Structure formats: C-alpha cells, structure tokens
Amino acid sequence: MERRPTIIDVARVAGISKSTVSLVLQNSPLVKEETRRLVREAMDKVGYVYNRAAANLRSSNVGLIGLVINDLRNPFFTEFATSLQMALSARGYATVVANTDEDPAVQAQVVGAMIEHGVSALVLSPTYGDECSTFDAIARGGIPTMQVLRKVDPRVEQFPFAAPDYRLGSLLAVRHLLSFSPRRIAFVGGLADRAVTRERMTGYFEALTEAGMEPFVLSGRASRSFGREAAEELTRTHPEIDAAICFNDLVALGMLSGFAKLKRNVGQDFRMVGFDDIEECSQVFPALSTVHCGIAAFGRSIAATILAWLEEGKRPEPETLTAVELVIRDTSGLKDIP
Template identity: 65%
Template sequence: MRNSPAVREDTRGEVREAMAEIGYVYNRAAANMRMSNAGLIGLVINDLRNPFFAEFATSLQMALAEKGYSTVIANTDENAVLQDQVVNSIIEHGVSAFIISPAYGDTGATFDAIARAGIPAMQMLRQVDDRLGLFPFTAPDYVSGSEEATRHLIDMKARRVAFVGGLDGRAVTEERKAGYLSVLKEVGMEPLAITGKASRAFGREAAKRLIKEHPDVDAAICFNDLVALGMLSGCYETRRKVGQDFLIVGFDDIEDVAQTFPALSSVRCDIASIGAQAANTVVNWLENGQVPPPTSRTTVSLSIRQSSQSDAQEH
C-alpha cells in the first residue's frame, strides 16, 4: 500500500485484489501519521565496542545526515535475541529503512519481521540471511585483502606465516583466511591457523603461544586489528622485536593502529567510504526505487607500516 520497492509486483496485485474483495479503503491520512518518522534510518550494529564497527556507524550516520536523513542506532552486543528485540522496537516506532551489521546466531525472526513490515533493509559487513534479493549484502573484499597481506609478508622474507584470530566457521573468518591459504598454496608454505576470539587478549596470548609451540613462525596475519594490537603486547613481553624478529599485519586499518609503536601494518577497508556508499545506496533505494544488487564488494588496500618491514620505515 505504501508502494515499497521491497514488495514484488505480483504480491502487490494480490493484496489489492484482497482489499477490493473485502471493501477495504486505504486511509492515507492515518498512514501519513504513522509515517511521521519517514526519513529515519534504523542502524543496527553487532558490536559498537569494536572500533571498526564504531567508525563504520559514525561515518554512515554522518553521510546520511548530509542527505537529510536521521538515524536511530542500536548496539546488539553480538546477541541475536537482543537484535530481534531492538529491530521489532524500531519497526514499531517507524523507520524508512534498515542498515544492519548483524549478530551471528538465529537471526531468522529478525529478518522475517523486517520482510513482513515491507521495510527495505541492507546487510552490511556480514551476511547471515540468504535472501539477498530482499536483503542485499555489501562488504569489503576480504579475500583479496588477505591475499595482498600474505604476499607482502612473503616478499619481506617471512619463512612461515600464521593466521591468527577469528572464530572457526564464521563467514568473515573463512573469507579472510581463504586469501592467506591460497597464497601459501601457491608458494608451497605450510599454513598454521590459530583461531579464537577476535580480541586483544587473544592476540596477546597467541603471540606467547607461537614462540613456545611454533618458534619457526616469524610472521602473522591477524583476523582484525584488535588481535594484531594484542600480538604487539605479547611480542613485547616475550622480547620479540616486531618489524625485525617478527612481522605483523592487521585487518581493517582502524584509526589507532597508525599511532602504535611500532606502527601497525593493516589491510585498509576504507571505513568512511563504505559508510558513504551505504548511505548513497539506501537513499537511492528509497527515493528512486533503485534496488541494490544482491551482493557487492568494496575494494581494499594494504597500509604498510613498521610492523611488517625489517627496515622499520613506513611508506
């Protein structure tokens, strides 16, 4: 009835036929009152404590504000049940669209509720729902990023490269690991993956574990920058000189990593550009009926700093 672009034409026709059969008359004045929050975007984030997601939410909110849209932001704290609650609450208050970086777990109820409400919704950074025609997905090109990082470490004469962090079976972990595995297969290097929580604490302990259990490993690609920052601490405690004895590359390139010592190399996902692109996409969907493609990937690059260069010179 609101001509939402998320509703298929055949479905719209069936609804209008049913309205005619029962004599239902659409009250547009009442509908306009219900839609008093038009121009409001629901932004649901899985973990705002993580600097990467906080930077993404900030850049997206600012980009939407420039286009005249307000946002209501909810943190789900990686809890699928809480995500379902906040999404339903936001639906009740009336929003024009959702942009969701979803929590893992049983998320079917969350996306079913959005579908029933006929509200356009995008999955960002993570894909948990396979209905990509209804909930398009956008994320950085994780695979190419880990490929470039692995090749860089090999070019820096690393004898054995480990992949550290990220929970097994998660799509993002497997994608970031896939590029690493493909390059190691090309060069005939034996892989080593130490997976676990994507946190500083895990990275710190992984650095200590590597020197005890795998002393031949002299470089690591980390699942994200938090793990990499933890590894910096772990290497300091074990008296390994990062950039000389041990090379590290993080992933995401959050703002803080350029300010560490040694400065941390990282796969740059260009968070600000992702936010701006997401804002453009959702506004075009709402204002021009331009439904996004089912899947899209943004380009990444490698920011090379002291942590992965034996000469400790940033460029």
C-alpha cells in the same frame, strides 16, 4: 502506468533539499516566503499533489533509518556507524542506532522495536545465530534492508549485502609477507565457525597454496586479549612461525603488546599485518601494517545506496564488494611488494 511525482521531484526542480520541501508542506514558520513560492511553483510544474492526511499517518517514520551494529566497542564498526549516520543526517534523515553485542536475541528485539516504531529502512551489520528471528520479521514488514560487513542471511536478492573485499585484502597481505621469505605464516584470530572469518582467510589460503607453504590457523576471539595470548603461545610452542596476518587490528594490537612483554622485535624477528586499518594502527609503536578497508567511505556509500533505494526505487545489487589496499608500516617492514 506513469510514476506519481514525489517530494524528491519537487525538491529537485526547486533546487532545494527534501527536508526544506517538507517544512514548506508542513507550513513551518522557519521557511522564508521566497522558498515557499519556489516550492509551490515546483509542485505545479511536476504535478505533485500533497496528501496531508497520508502525510500525517507517515509523519512518525519518514526519514528515520534503523542502524543495528554487532559490536560498537570495536572502532572499525564505530567508524562505519558514524560515517553512515553523518551522511544520512546531511540528507535530512535521522538514525536510530543499536548495539547488539553479538547477541542474536538482542538483535531480534531491537529490530522488532525499530519496525514497530516505523523506520523507513534498516542497515544491519548482523550477529550470528537465529537469523530467522530477525530477518523473517523484516521480510514480513517489507522494510528495505541491507546487510553490511557480514552476510548472515543468504537471501541477498531480498537483503542485499555489501562489504570490503576481504579475500583480496588477505591475499595482498600474505603475498607481502611472503616477499620476506618467512619460515611459516600464521592466520591469527577470528572464530572458526563464522563466515566472515572464512572470508578473511580465503586469500591467506590462496597465497600459501601458490607458495607451497603449509597454513597454520590459531582461532579465537577478535580481541586484544586473545592477541596477547596468541603472541605468547606462538613464541612458546611454535617458534618456527615468524609472520602472521591477523583477523583484525584488535588482535594484531594485542599481539604487539604480547611480543613487547616477551621482548620480541616485531618488524624484524616477527612480521605482522592487521586487518581494517583503525586509527590506532598508525599511532602505535611500531606502527601496524594492515589492510585498509576505507570504512568511512564505505559508510558514506551505504548511506547513498540506501537513500537511492528509498527515494528513487533503485534496489542495490545483491552483493557488492568494495576496494581494499595494503598499508605497509613498521610491523612488516617497508620492502616493496614484488
């Protein structure tokens, strides 16, 4: 059975945007007569028939994307949300954004509200806990949905997952730290029971196994306050540890503050690498070495992926990992990786 022509086909033939075609079909006074003529000719060429009754039923949700983020206070997630929203806007889509603050009950509530308001698709950086309340509701609604940055629901065939390659990032970071022959390297931050923590630790364990070095994990909230506490604890009770990779940049920035208070020289006495490469990393002193996840480009790629799913029926791969790279700055020294 041949696919029925869509508004996307009309826009492609007319050489204009989908949103402009929509304005023509709605008899908007904002559209020039020449553009109306182009659209009518394209409709005839592709055999598109406009069903006004169906369009009226869909008008509340066409072009509306739900974006649910676990922690918008973290600049890493804020940059992702901003880049994705701007990319969707450039294609004529509106974005409804919700912050769940790591609360699964809030997540279930906002996702349910978005489904009720007729979003065309959902992008979730999900929180942990009571996953079924959120994802089963989405499944019942048949809403195209992607999990990003965190894989919470294992049904990736139904809810495709995409994230930076966390394992490779920590592997690169620890191999870099090992090039300075440290006595011991710690992994600092991240809650131990969360999959994303384990994913970011995988490369750490792999590199230490290669080097024959015992790991040391100091788990805790992915926050500046925990980072400050970790700097004090490592200095007081584990003086043999002279290097660390942090779960994220917030922990690393907190450790910088803690070490400054202790007058410990980061970059010489203690070498450290963060994770994510938020903007502040290059602006603090000493500048923070970190794993660059390309989060702005990642947001744009997710926008393109979800729109290809909606507009062209191209379902994303079940799992996608995007490239990362190590950015070496002052906190880990500038020696090249061997």
